Amino acid sequence: MAMFKVADELGGTYSTLREGNGDTRFDAKDLVFGRPEQAALGVEYYMCIDDDDLRTRMNDGLEAIRAEVAANGTDVDKVLAYVLDQEAGTSDVAFQGGLKRDCDAKGNVLPERRGKTFADFVADPNAQGAKLQPPHVAALRFYTTAGFRTINNDLRDQVRQKAGKQHPFPVTVAFANEALKRLRAVGATSKQPNDRVWFCTAA
Numbered sequence: 001m002a003m004f005k006v007a008d009e010l011g012g013t014y015s016t017l018r019e020g021n022g023d024t025r026f027d028a029k030d031l032v033f034g035r036p037e038q039a040a041l042g043v044e045y046y047m048c049i050d051d052d053d054l055r056t057r058m059n060d061g062l063e064a065i066r067a068e069v070a071a072n073g074t075d076v077d078k079v080l081a082y083v084l085d086q087e088a089g090t091s092d093v094a095f096q097g098g099l100k101r102d103c104d105a106k107g108n109v110l111p112e113r114r115g116k117t118f119a120d121f122v123a124d125p126n127a128q129g130a131k132l133q134p135p136h137v138a139a140l141r142f143y144t145t146a147g148f149r150t151i152n153n154d155l156r157d158q159v160r161q162k163a164g165k166q167h168p169f170p171v172t173v174a175f176a177n178e179a180l181k182r183l184r185a186v187g188a189t190s191k192q193p194n195d196r197v198w199f200c201t202a203a
Helices: 002-009 036-041 043-047 051-058 061-072 076-085 118-123 125-129 134-143 148-156 158-162 170-182 184-188
Strands: none
Touching: 043 051, 043 148, 043 170, 051 061, 051 170, 061 076, 061 134, 061 170, 076 118, 076 134, 076 148, 118 125, 118 134, 125 184, 134 170, 148 170, 170 184
């Protein structure tokens, strides 16, 4: 895509939107517009899960996220263990053209991530300002890894949705969705309305 070509020419600032195998988080050719009534029903509708069932599972917080990723995730989705249990920048796994999680293009741990554990991300002032709980932060961190693929692909899978088959990670998606809404509180208190909203990316 032309956008990625330009990004590469600018030093790859935005090229991390593309995976090493060519997969992208955002692909205009796959854009599908739903009907207004579908949008009003929310993401739970597309995950084919009963509201009460989802709320019950969400009560288990991090353990529910661990359980559904363990039960339904791919080998790539095992990155959740890094997100929850390892210090930022300690993973040797390379992706997206050799990049490592929480590191710069040269493989050095980003200064703002050095020594950080999951608890540190939860304690971040922006996370606290948005009233994010550990499951919210876990879902956001997980989504910024290659785990995004399972989340996005199954949300876009109309065959799955029409068949009434449940999304593999309904709890994770629900917490991520809730977290993004809460993060608007951070932007709302910013003196600069166009400032980048804090996002605890692991990629």
